[in-house]
Amino acid sequence: MLAALKRAAARLLAFTRGGQHDRDFADEMQSHLEMATHENIRRGLSPDEARRQAVLRFGGAASIQSQHRQVRGVRFLDEVAQDLKFAGRLMLKDRGFSAAVIGVLALGIGANIMGFTIVNAAFFRGLPFEASAQLHMVTWINDNGRRVGPLQTELDEWRARSHVFVDLAGYDDGSASLSDERALPDQVRATRVTTNTFALLRQPPVLGRDFVAADAAPAGEPVVLIGHHVWQNRYGGDPGVLGATVRIDGQAATVIGVMAEGMQFPDRSDLWLPLVGEPGSSDTTRLEVIGRLRDGGSKRSAQAELDTIARSQKAADPEHFEEIKGVRVETVSDAAIGGIGRRLFLIIMATVMFVLLIAGANVANLLVLRSAARAREMALRTSMGATRWRLVRQLLLESVVLALAGAVLGTGLAQLGVQAYAGSGQNRGLPFWVVFSIDYVVLAYAVAITLAVAIVFGLAPAWHLSRTNSNDIIKDGGRGSIGAPRMRRFGTAMVVLELSVAIALLGGTGLLVRSFATLYAIDLGVNIAPLVTMRVDLPASHYPAAADRRAFVARLEPRLAAIPGVQAATITTGVPSRDGGERYFEIEGMPAGASRVMVSTVTATPSFFDAVDVRITQGRGFAEADGAPGAEAAIVNARFAQQFFADQNPIGRRLRFAPRRPAPEATPDVWRTIVGVAPDISHGSASDQYINAAVYLPYRETAPASASILVRSGLAPASIMNAVRREVQTLDPDLPITQLRTVADILAGDRGLYRTFGALFAAFAVIAVLLSAAALYAVTAHAVAQRTPEFGVRVALGANRHSIMWLVLGRGLKQLAAGIGFGLAGAFVLGDILSGMLVGVSPADPITLVAVTLALTVVSLAACLRPALRAARIDPVIALRAD
Amino acid sequence: MGESKSDILQGTLDLMVLKTLDAMGPMHGYGIARRIEQISEEALQINQGTIYLCLIRLVQKGWVDASWGTSENNRKAKFYAISKTGRKQLAAETKNWERVAGVIGRVLDLRRS
Numbered sequence: 001m002l003a004a005l006k007r008a009a010a011r012l013l014a015f016t017r018g019g020q021h022d023r024d025f026a027d028e029m030q031s032h033l034e035m036a037t038h039e040n041i042r043r044g045l046s047p048d049e050a051r052r053q054a055v056l057r058f059g060g061a062a063s064i065q066s067q068h069r070q071v072r073g074v075r076f077l078d079e080v081a082q083d084l085k086f087a088g089r090l091m092l093k094d095r096g097f098s099a100a101v102i103g104v105l106a107l108g109i110g111a112n113i114m115g116f117t118i119v120n121a122a123f124f125r126g127l128p129f130e131a132s133a134q135l136h137m138v139t140w141i142n143d144n145g146r147r148v149g150p151l152q153t154e155l156d157e158w159r160a161r162s163h164v165f166v167d168l169a170g171y172d173d174g175s176a177s178l179s180d181e182r183a184l185p186d187q188v189r190a191t192r193v194t195t196n197t198f199a200l201l202r203q204p205p206v207l208g209r210d211f212v213a214a215d216a217a218p219a220g221e222p223v224v225l226i227g228h229h230v231w232q233n234r235y236g237g238d239p240g241v242l243g244a245t246v247r248i249d250g251q252a253a254t255v256i257g258v259m260a261e262g263m264q265f266p267d268r269s270d271l272w273l274p275l276v277g278e279p280g281s282s283d284t285t286r287l288e289v290i291g292r293l294r295d296g297g298s299k300r301s302a303q304a305e306l307d308t309i310a311r312s313q314k315a316a317d318p319e320h321f322e323e324i325k326g327v328r329v330e331t332v333s334d335a336a337i338g339g340i341g342r343r344l345f346l347i348i349m350a351t352v353m354f355v356l357l358i359a360g361a362n363v364a365n366l367l368v369l370r371s372a373a374r375a376r377e378m379a380l381r382t383s384m385g386a387t388r389w390r391l392v393r394q395l396l397l398e399s400v401v402l403a404l405a406g407a408v409l410g411t412g413l414a415q416l417g418v419q420a421y422a423g424s425g426q427n428r429g430l431p432f433w434v435v436f437s438i439d440y441v442v443l444a445y446a447v448a449i450t451l452a453v454a455i456v457f458g459l460a461p462a463w464h465l466s467r468t469n470s471n472d473i474i475k476d477g478g479r480g481s482i483g484a485p486r487m488r489r490f491g492t493a494m495v496v497l498e499l500s501v502a503i504a505l506l507g508g509t510g511l512l513v514r515s516f517a518t519l520y521a522i523d524l525g526v527n528i529a530p531l532v533t534m535r536v537d538l539p540a541s542h543y544p545a546a547a548d549r550r551a552f553v554a555r556l557e558p559r560l561a562a563i564p565g566v567q568a569a570t571i572t573t574g575v576p577s578r579d580g581g582e583r584y585f586e587i588e589g590m591p592a593g594a595s596r597v598m599v600s601t602v603t604a605t606p607s608f609f610d611a612v613d614v615r616i617t618q619g620r621g622f623a624e625a626d627g628a629p630g631a632e633a634a635i636v637n638a639r640f641a642q643q644f645f646a647d648q649n650p651i652g653r654r655l656r657f658a659p660r661r662p663a664p665e666a667t668p669d670v671w672r673t674i675v676g677v678a679p680d681i682s683h684g685s686a687s688d689q690y691i692n693a694a695v696y697l698p699y700r701e702t703a704p705a706s707a708s709i710l711v712r713s714g715l716a717p718a719s720i721m722n723a724v725r726r727e728v729q730t731l732d733p734d735l736p737i738t739q740l741r742t743v744a745d746i747l748a749g750d751r752g753l754y755r756t757f758g759a760l761f762a763a764f765a766v767i768a769v770l771l772s773a774a775a776l777y778a779v780t781a782h783a784v785a786q787r788t789p790e791f792g793v794r795v796a797l798g799a800n801r802h803s804i805m806w807l808v809l810g811r812g813l814k815q816l817a818a819g820i821g822f823g824l825a826g827a828f829v830l831g832d833i834l835s836g837m838l839v840g841v842s843p844a845d846p847i848t849l850v851a852v853t854l855a856l857t858v859v860s861l862a863a864c865l866r867p868a869l870r871a872a873r874i875d876p877v878i879a880l881r882a883d
Numbered sequence: 884m885g886e887s888k889s890d891i892l893q894g895t896l897d898l899m900v901l902k903t904l905d906a907m908g909p910m911h912g913y914g915i916a917r918r919i920e921q922i923s924e925e926a927l928q929i930n931q932g933t934i935y936l937c938l939i940r941l942v943q944k945g946w947v948d949a950s951w952g953t954s955e956n957n958r959k960a961k962f963y964a965i966s967k968t969g970r971k972q973l974a975a976e977t978k979n980w981e982r983v984a985g986v987i988g989r990v991l992d993l994r995r996s
Contacts, residue, residue, distance in 0.1 A: 025935070027959070027961075028912060028935065028960075028961045029932075029935070031911070031913070031954075031958055031959055031960045031961070032911075032912055032913045032916075032931065032935075032960075034958060035911075035913040035954065035956070035958060035960070036913060036931070038956065039917075057930070057931050058930065058931045058932045059930025059931065059932040059933065060930075060932070061932065064930070064932035064933070064935065064936065067936050068935060068936055068939055
């Protein structure tokens with residue numbers, strides 16, 4: 001046993017030190033030959049003859065040498081090393097071929113790595129916290145499928161009754177001004193959180209203490225936790241910041257701790273405040289809720305449990321939960337990148353898989369073509385005793401080496417792609433934890449797909465080889481015509497496969513691009529270019545009553561309008577492409593059923609329509625008096641008028657908001673008289689392809705605390721934004737300046753996802769088409785080379801050069817036709833899958849499919865043309881002499 | 884350790900080399916090859932190179948030790964010497980060989996009669 005181990009060790013050592021042992025043995029051989037020569041000379045032979053005899057008696061030195069090595073070394077490793085060396089040499093020799101294979105694989109694998117990097121960042125990595133897979137979001141869902149956050153009291157009930165969740169925490173994301181004596185006031189993202197949040201996230205502060213329950217008491221001392229970068233940037237990393245007093249929106253608060261670096265939960269937050277409960281008061285803040293599942297708890301069991309809790313909550317207070325359809329438990333990434341975003345990511349993954357399939361088929365094709373050229377070499381090796389396994393292993397090794405080279409290059413390409421992608425701000429609008437970077441998971445994935453591709457597609461030539469008889473090949477004289485028909489069939493099959501996948505992808509891409517184009521072409525109803533907006537949140541501490549807020553707005557609006565260059569200014573909850581919430585309503589004198597849908601509501605000051613520069617088409621706009629008690633007015637948009645009044649005149653009719661099943665004792669909403677009809681302006685989401693019915697209400701009536709300034713001007717946005725900031729701060733220095741930006745910017749952010757994916761899909765589809773065209777070219781060119789003698793004979797017998805050319809082109813066209821046939825079928829399937837995210841285009845859009853087919857036809861013809869022309873130019877004399 | 888038993892020629896050469904080293908003391912490869920040729924009275928014509936394949940195998944099995952030294956003609960040469968386990972193996976192999984040879988001899992006798 002010990003001896004066997006020692007021997008194995010010696011062999012391994014011998015393998016790693018092969019060179020030294022070779023030299024040792026060469027020396028020994030040398031000494032042997034010298035002694036033999038010496039003895040022969042003594043026996044009277046001439047020195048030359050003596051040497052010759054010595055060598056003869058020794059036997060084939062090279063063979064002995066290699067056998068010696070075999071006995072000495074670990075045979076398998078030795079052979080693999082040999083194969084590797086051979087593969088390397090071959091790679092260098094066939095530079096063109098190797099470059100083609102490596103290039104194709106680099107594109108395929110690179111696209112895959114990039115796709116997976118994005119999916120990994122968005123779905124697999126999750127929050128950068130301990131056991132983050134246990135974290136789930138919980139929310140109400142309303143009748144329209146929108147998320148509605150629970151109130152604090154509702155959250156408290158979930159916390160008390162849920163057993164599947166260890167705990168649940170609520171938060172309200174917002175912004176605040178941070179000021180103190182140390183530096184200029186900063187506008188920061190501030191999140192109010194329930195005090196158990198950081199314990200639940202397992203994110204204790206790195207400095208100071210976490211919130212405790214007492215911090216949430218209304219009478220307690222106000223405290224704040226600051227983010228790491230605020231600590232670094234504003235306070236220079238000074239630990240003395242603990243205990244310091246800062247002003248948050250003008251209110252004094254004590255800094256009790258600093259959070260860890262990179263901790264920006266929920267979304268790029270700079271500081272955190274305790275969510276102060278106001279018992280007895282009707283706090284209407286709707287919270288985002290995150291919970292941590294117990295060990296072994298599943299999303300499904302959590303969903304089931306909360307369904308039960310929600311049902312009993314609804315049963316206890318049906319009026320309060322009127323518009324709530326149910327509760328939803330979802331993963332953090334689903335909640336952040338749900339719906340269309342999620343599907344887009346998955347489609348990206350599928351797309352890159354298809355690109356990889358094309359690349360792999362391409363490589364298989366190239367390898368098979370080359371294996372034909374090497375058939376004689378392989379046949380010779382077989383006849384000299386190489387086992388089939390040895391040959392297959394060598395072929396596999398070659399494809400693995402090529403694939404690895406391709407993977408390295410592909411990873412480089414992907415790195416560039418990912419950098420460009422992340423650098424172009426494509427994660428804007430995505431949560432802070434979605435960071436596009438190539439990590440170990442991605443690299444492991446890259447290695448896995450590389451080996452898979454190398455083995456699956458590297459087996460193609462091996463399979464081909466196993467079907468040929470080595471004797472036939474040697475007899476054939478190495479022209480490589482044996483097995484050619486089968487090989488050509490294989491090549492054709494691969495090309496058809498590639499063309500099919502390419503056309504399906506191209507079709508899907510075409511549909512998406514057209515959808516995105518449609519989105520961009522959607523008429524928002526307003527010219528957004530000159531619009532600048534800013535969020536105004538009037539804190540209840542300074543502006544407790546509607547009258548206070550009205551007074552502030554009454555002072556602010558004229559100041560904004562007076563800024564030089566500003567044409568109009570308004571305060572509204574409905575900056576174009578946003579609305580101020582959806583509500584149920586009813587129209588006086590109409591059966592309730594007809595209007596029992598939700599409409600968008602927008603609250604605005606009278607100057608709104610002037611600010612967005614549209615003209616009331618019927619009736620009048622708001623007057624200052626509108627909204628005062630007794631003068632409740634409303635303006636509806638054209639879609640509303642068309643949808644609910646059809647050919648009747650809506651002016652003078654009355655509507656009111658009402659829950660679907662009003663409680664008998666509740667006072668009904670007042671009737672509002674419709675005074676005008678406005679043209680349609682988009683107040684829906686960026687992906688809505690039409691404008692919803694909307695009702696405009698006068699600001700004066702409710703004076704919502706949360707609204708936005710909207711300013712139209714012909715000046716550069718930057719200077720206007722500064723002026724707006726100045727005017728607001730003159731009136732109230734503590735008022736937070738948040739989301740000060742152009743409307744165009746908001747819209748671009750909303751559509752960023754679509755734009756990005758449009759570009760990504762287009763890039764992948766172009767890669768797919770190029771790869772397929774390259775394969776078609778390779779197969780056609782090879783066929784022409786194979787058939788050169790045949791064409792020579794044809795020409796010699798008087799065949800027309802055109803007919804030769806068509807012979808070649810026709811073959812290409814047949815493959816193309818088959819590819820288009822399968823591909824279009826695939827495109828229909830893909831279109832069906834994509835249908836949920838198509839905007840204004842049918843899944844089987846004929847224009848897209850025809851355009852895609854034409855594009856691929858042109859590219860394919862171009863790929864066939866060169867070989868076809870070469871075939872047509874064949875000189876029969878040369879062609880026939882070639883043998 | 885069945886690797887050499889299956890191949891009778893290889894096994895035979897191993898046995899001859901071991902016996903030569905046992906009888907003659909440390910020798911270099913050329914010496915072993917010449918010695919075997921002489922003993923067999925040139926009847927056994929082997930490629931001298933194969934001796935080295937045999938030797939490396941024996942070294943690996945630990946039956947023979949090898950070291951560089953100087954030959955009688957002042958040449959650098961690798962010398963091989965039988966080891967302790969080598970002698971044990973030689974005894975066992977010799978017994979085995981005699982047994983096989985005896986069996987074969989009896990079988991051949993049988994056929995002749």
